[in-house]
Amino acid sequence: MTILLIFYQAVFSFAVLVLLPFFPLKRGRKMRQKLGLDLKEVGPFRNSIWVHALSVGEVMSAVPLIDVLNEQFPENDIVFSATTQQGIAVARKHVEGKVKAVIPMPMDFWWSIRRALLCVNPAVFVLVETDIWPGLLSAVRRKRIKCLLVNGRISPKTYAAYRKFSFVVRTMFGFFDSCLLQSDLDRERLLAVGVDRKKVKTTGNIKFDRPWVPMEEGEKTHWMKTLGIRKGDIVIVAGSTHQGEEVILLRTCRRIMKKYPEVHLVIAPRRIERAAEVFSIAQDEGFSPALKTSIASGAVDADVLILDTLGELGRIYGLAQISFVGGSLVPFGGHNLLEPASFGCPVLFGPHTENFVRMSEQIIRMEGGWRVQDGEQLEKAILQLLQDRDLCRSMGGRFFPVLWRWDTN
Structure with missing residues (x-):
């Protein structure tokens, strides 16, 4: 292994010296x-x-x-x-x-x-x-x-x-x-x-x-005003999305919004440098999107909001009636399901949760969220939760035993 390390360092050093000028x-x-x-x-x-x-x-x-x-x-x-x-x-x-x-x-x-x-x-x-x-x-x-x-x-x-x-x-x-x-x-x-x-x-x-801090009414009012979300809007937050997932989400929500025009979609791409790309995709799909950094407080009339800021998704999940966690409809391996679930929000995610196997299994077992295989199943899941608000609320409440009684065995 010493020889391999010497070779590795030699190659790395050569590359640095060649590129440095x-x-x-x-x-x-x-x-x-x-x-x-x-x-x-x-x-x-x-x-x-x-x-x-x-x-x-x-x-x-x-x-x-x-x-x-x-x-x-x-x-x-x-x-x-x-x-x-x-x-x-x-x-x-x-x-x-x-x-x-x-x-x-x-x-x-x-x-x-x-x-x-x-x-x-x-x-x-x-x-x-x-x-x-x-x-x-x-x-x-x-x-x-x-x-x-x-x-x-x-x-x-x-x-x-x-x-x-x-x-x-x-x-x-x-x-x-x-x-x-x-x-x-x-x-x-x-x-x-x-x-x-x-x-x-x-x-x-x-x-x-991590200490899971609930969202108080004052904070919720602040975020709704900041993001231009009106009282009575149904908020769906799709967090940590990857290329290929936004199209599925947008087309799914476009059909859902015909039945539920009060639905407001928030998309947070995993990499914020993709925000402009997601904005263009939303426009191409017939939406009126807005970037979070481009809106004045409350002065926005958009049906899709795209987060192009860092460190805010974890709190914005607290506005959601329904959440989707990305990196899971495409073969990436998924992202942290705890953030939306900690607010008592039903969590939807795709088949690819290889990076969070135990977490996804626990949430499914406790009926705090559902796994969907594709856009069609995602649409059916969202519609079922919108049609049965009691189910939506109870699913969110079922997560807390997972959070507080996590078993590593």
Whole structure:
């Protein structure tokens, strides 16, 4: 494995050196951050706990972890990093006041990683869910820094890849002192590729450790006014949607709106840079859409609202009578079903929930939501809930036993 790491670092270093002249470092702030050149502005730290998350979903998973770390280890500095720009933006909104610094994760280039470790000076490195980088992990190991994987999950697609390269995977996970997994299924998948049994434990999904704040009437009124939603509107919120899903949702809701013109659709694409694309799709389908950033408070006459902002979907779910969670009608693996369900809202999702197997199974078992296979089933499900309001309300109420009695066994 040492030879593979040397080869990996050589290839990475060669690529960086070849491409570096094409990036103006004085003006290219993103490249400076990726190289770790700006770390001196936030450090150095002493005896820190370095927590890293890939993007938005992983950052939100880390919020309760940060709270516990602050409570249990007040003498340690906590440094938080994320890989994507969206992840950094969400981290600055949700954890910046709780940590010493929020930094972009440098690229897995030996010089950048060395610089990051010198600046952050961690006693412990904590990786949330995924985003495994060989150069970083090997450097952490060489410096004898404690290394933990928390809230780990192994999707079927990832598991298939791990089985093909089990030798590499065993070595990579060997860098961790402990691997704390969301479910026994995730644990069994790691054991199946030969990861040391003593390091792998099932501890549950830390998403359930977040404090679930109900929506008070004042907050609801604020959001309705801000988004131009009228009293009496039926709000359907489709969150974390992917390419291909918006067309299905729009065509489904167009037919539903003929029977229920008071329906108001809110779409939050998983990647906000797709908001303009979704806006055009909605126009092509005959709607009068609006982007959230383009509307004045209450001054909008749109039948479809597209969220092009970060960090707001989690609260806007609280307006919904019916919710749909994306990444599930297309083969992506789904997204967090807890956010809409925590507001007592029925949750609809497609067949592809490989990233949230236990969560989706629990919600179905407790009848807090339904799985639909396609647009036709989605339409039937929404119509059934609109026609039977008592069913709609009772389905939402059934979720809370799932939230508070989550079983990791």
